[in-house]
Amino acid sequence: MTSVLSTPGSAGSASAPGIDLGPAVALSCRECGNRVELGPYYACMECFGPLEVAYEFTLRGDALKQRIESGPANIWRYADLLPVPADVAQTPNMNPGNTKLIRADNLAKELGMRRLWVKDDSGNPTHSFKDRVVAVALAAARKLGFTVLACPSTGNLANAVAAAAARAGIRSVVLIPANLEQQKILTTAAYGGTLVAVDGNYDDINRLAGEIAAEQEDWAFVNVNVRPYYAEGSKTLGFEVAEQLGWRLPEQVVIPIASGAQLVKVDKGFTELGELGLVEPTPYKVFGAQATGCSPVSEAFKQGWDVVKPVRPDTIAKSLAIGNPADGPYVLDVTRRTGGAIEDVSDDEVIAGIKLLARTEGIFGETAGGVTIATLRKLLASGQLDPEAETVVFNTGDGLKTLDAIAGEVGPTATIKPTLGAFEAAGLA
Template sequence: MSLIASPPRATSPAQAPPSVGNATALVCRECGERQPLTAGYVCAECFGPLEVGYQLPALRRAVIEAGPQSMWRYAPLLPVAPEITERGGLQPGWTPLVRADRLARELGVRRLWVKDDSANPTHPFKDRVVAIALEAAERLGFGTVACASTGNLANAVAAAAARRGLRSVVFVPSDLEAGKIVTTAVYGGTLVAVNGSYDDVNRLCSEVAAEQDWGFVNVNLRPYYAEGSKTVGYEVAEQLGWRTPDAVVSPVASGSLLTKVDKAFRELAATGLVEATPYRVFGAQATGCSPVAAAFRAGHDVVRPVRPDTIAKSLAIGNPADGPYALDVVRRTGGAIGDVSDAEIVEGIRLLARTEGLFAETAGGVVVATYVKLLAQGLVDPDAETVLLNTGDGLKTLDAVAPVARPTATIDPSYAAFTATGLED
């Protein structure tokens, strides 16, 4: 009798039990109530926001360094299965940390870096959050993913859904930059333009989410989605040689990114991946939508909503969900929140482009200009090694700089015409 080993049982990803890695529960940030890892986003006890809680293992730098060249190198710190990299998707993250010596010299500061998240697949940091939200959507059985967006998230959801073969329904304000409409619609999902502000769109989506069995990445999947922003912080620390910078300047729209970068730095210290050293977190807003900066200056711990009016549309959230938490982080770490005018935003974009060859969208202009202003106000230390977060690509907000980014000269194709310009050396 011959023994024939039975073949191993095939297990397709669809049959495998859903895994959320080291995530253990959704935990209310207000009252600490714990809930299962479902599509809940609001605490049933107090309306507070839910956040993913973990049982984090001891982690070694070498294992992470040997991981994929994407945000999935930090899978053990995220609510995803360990085999996440085999599951397709856009593979965002591991974007360049650019040493900005020319910008530093111009501003008279010691050491400056730009975390350039325009290098993500659809060119904002939003690809990171969407990657985790869509993983959660599939785990929870949603065939349709949706979002309320100021544009960048719309692109990211439409593209990532296309790559994964999910249906997408994206809601945006109808007055969005033309470029962001095109770069969403091209992926073929459903795009709904709403006659209203982003806050109107957001409210509508909260109501739709309550009635439709859809996975709204920034509504009912928001606890998972928001965790993706932590990878910006992890990457900054690893790219600095496993240490946190003295200071980081983050744009503030909902306030989520700022709080998650702080969470990332704290987790890295807690897991022993970096030494716990002090850092300050700074926030940047456009004056035309600066409810968190205003609350910071007024000493308030709640944020009074505003009606946005700024060219920085990707930051134009008048009623920011994480505003109170952003204030907490900035005050705890000894940072500040500033705001800049539309003209200063344009100058911020041009300054970064001129000195470092990086073309940021308006949100990046807000960060650069706010950093310049905070320096002038003495609120940030010029000797502090500082990381500026550029969260998006200038090609999506061309209108903002088009009036001032013009040819130096327009001439006939003759050498005489060239010399007449006075451009010869």
């Protein structure tokens, strides 16, 4: 949480009372429950707690299911459950979602599990789940009167914001640490928006983003001043899993933790589906995955704390390297309420996780995926996760973006001269 706070009613061109964001009717404080009108606000005026979107859903049961099933093959099939206008699918955007839920029999066999699925979100347009949250943020930002899409980021979010703004025909401003890997800089720069390299770490640029947001009232920083809308995009991961299972909830899910918002919103999505009569509200356990080099939520879980003690990240899983995760306390709530757990794994285990998923299922995940697979394995070994219960594990990014992590770990089986004799002599047949 930054100290920068928009005041309801006081914002300039970006304020929009009576705005149409579909079923969203207000913002409410997750701590004290205080409500404010829909607008570019993200912190409670009463207690400084984080705001989230409050809804009045008009459809439920079979009527809602029919709407969803006849909708587009992307996240907008769930528009009736998101803070977006009804015509969102007609506006130029990346149309993310509808990623594969892959039956992972090979991996299940290797881990001694009965039924395992991988929700592979590397299939999104810029190859991470960030396309989902950015698409919802963009839709809300337009309605709120913003004209620029911005963010502080270390990679996946930068790609998603720059691409989405290009498609929408608006300007993007992306702040990144100047020492970021060349790969992530190039990928973001390709889309042609304003890319600002900042001499500092992620905490520095995050603070700077808050300061800029307070000055530039036409700029929507997706993960700062429109964060309540942005975060709702992750509910679609939960919606898709349930629909792809034939409108059922799994018994266990394993989800990586960066800010923690994704895990919390998947739980929110499952809960909403049950309340709206789209699935039987069967019990499920939510498990969280962190890298040991940045495991403040795992630490708090194990210690029995209600709050998260910030850490300085040191892990190869950079997309999860948030030392002071905004949704940490809510992650603790969800995992404890559902009977799940949180575990963390070493960088060596992360690499082994990436390789295990690739070798068994042909899915090349980024380091965050390696964290999740390695955590799945660790939770099975400790008996916290039931190998007999149907489980969904999330791969939220693409190995192509974190190649450095496996350089030196994998390579050619052999190097030979270009002759049949050399091939045979190498014992490769």
